[in-house]
Amino acid sequence: MSTSLMARLGELDLPDRLAPAVPRWATQVAVALLCAAGVEIVRAGVNAIVPGSAAFALVFPAIMVATLFARWQAGLLTATISICYTLFIIYLPAAATRTVVNPHLAVFAVGIAALLTIALAETFRRAVNRATRERDSEIADRDLMLTEFEHRVKNNFAIVAGMLDIQRRRTGDPAAAEALGAAMMRVDSIARAHRHLYRDGQGSEVNVRDYLEDLCGALSDALLLRGGVTLDCDADAATIQRDHAVSIGLVLNELVTNAAKHAFEGRERGSIHVSWKRRDDGWRLTVADDGVGMPPGKKPARRDGGLGQRLIEAFAKQAGGTLSTVSDANGTQVTMDLPD
Known part of the structure; x- marks a missing residue:
């Protein structure tokens, strides 16, 4: 039996799982009876193939299983039922018809072995349960720390945004x-990438679909896209590393902002699709x-004097993406391809 399987068995404490119902x-009594019955069923199958095989051999696995699942009391009850049944129904009748080892000595040896099996299984079960409790405590402490950290990060982003807004208004x-x-x-x-990181519970990964849809909704509100100009988002489900998600979100932010500001000059209606x-x-x-597309001969995507394009290129490089732009009288399309 592998260590991982033994650990899972040790974690399954049926008396606690089923209490107080x-x-x-x-x-413990039910587990002991089931294990003892299992011994006799398996013994019957073994005897059908190899008659007269070791009478007490199957008792020990049953004792171990009962102890791991329902504590030492269940193991002890399983041992008592199985050893008594084997002694009086199988071993003593066989002793009357042929020469066998002294039954008292055999029962004593089996009893000692059963007690050792119970002790070892109970020690293992307690060690696993103790390790499980320690692990759960560490996870709870980590979750508390992450919650506090997320709260602090959120507040810091809010402070920075508030300072920028005050300066903008002044x-x-x-x-x-x-x-x-x-x-x-x-x-x-x-900030939205960090919020999705903690909300999704993916460790260091972000749910990109939810993040991009949330970001597009915020951009639509911030850029006052109403009625005539619309912004829609169609995203497949994916989880990617936080740093890449931040870079992708910043590229999206720059591209949508550029399109909203420059693509519809002289027009009241239009659409942006992400x-x-x-x-x-x-x-x-x-x-x-x-929109109206880029003027002929002008380098694509440099609609804001160059800063936006430089930021887009820097964020795309950080994400490991490759940019390409197509623009004509029917509009502009910018794509960023990212490898797996």
Whole structure:
């Protein structure tokens, strides 16, 4: 029996699992009876193949199972029932017809072996239960620490966003106010990735579909996309590392912001479509609009004087992605391909 299987058996404490619906003593008696009955069923099958095989050999596995599942009391009761049944129904009748070992000496030896089996199984069960309790305590402490850490991180992001918003409201320079507003959205994108990290419970991974849908909803509100210009998101389910998720979210933030600001100049209606799709060799993020497109001869995606494009390229590189842009009179589409 492997160590992992023994550990699982040791963790399964039936008296505790079934209490208080079933009294602990009743569970222990039931387990002992089942194990003792199992010994006789298996013994009957073995005797049908090899008659007269070792009479007491099957008692010990039953004792071990009973002890692991229902504590030493069940093991002791199993040993008593099985040894008595074997002695009076099988061993003594055989002793009357042929020469066998002294029955008293045999029962004494089997009894000692049974007690040793119970002691070893009970020691193992208690050690596993103690290790399980320690593990559960460590997990509870870790969860408490993560909750406190998440709360502190959330507050820190809120403080940074609040400071940026105060500066944005106080500044009289429209360009500075726009830059501070863009910085606020970048901070919000990172904050949302961290919130999804702790909410999803994936350790160091983020549920990308929920994260991107949440981010698109926030961008729609922040960019005041109402009525004429719409933003929709179509994302496949995936979990990826937090750092990559942050970079993907920042790329999405920049691309959607650029499209909202520049793609629909002179137009009242339009749409921006975000997709996150599985490919044979990885994943693809696409941000497409049906706007006016890029002017001929102008380098694609440099709609904000170059800073946005540099940020997009830096975030894409950090995520390990490759960017490509297609733009014409029917709109602009930017894709970022990421390997597995």
